[in-house]
Amino acid sequence: MSNDLISRSVLMQSLRNNVLVDVTPNLEQAVEEQPTAYDVDKVIDKINTIFKHHTATKIVQRLVVETIEAGVSN
Numbered sequence: 001m002s003n004d005l006i007s008r009s010v011l012m013q014s015l016r017n018n019v020l021v022d023v024t025p026n027l028e029q030a031v032e033e034q035p036t037a038y039d040v041d042k043v044i045d046k047i048n049t050i051f052k053h054h055t056a057t058k059i060v061q062r063l064v065v066e067t068i069e070a071g072v073s074n
Contacts, residue, residue, distance in 0.1 A: 006037065008031050008032060008034060012028065012031055015027070015031075043068055044065050047068070048065075
């Protein structure tokens with residue numbers, strides 16, 4: 001479960017559809033304030049694909065990938 005990516009909107013819809021859960025404004029706000037998640041490998045693959053189709057330098061590509069990876073560790 002540590003690699004799960006959860007959509008906040010899907011979670012809220014699931015909670016709203018559950019008769020046992022009282023979806024209060026506070027609960028909605030708490031879910032909305034959670035950080036977004038993304039699949040780092042997919043983002044890096046997409047970046048690499050973009051750079052293959054454009055004339056960008058390998059240095060810029062490496063810096064973009066390093067920035068993405070650094071954001072994950074924060």
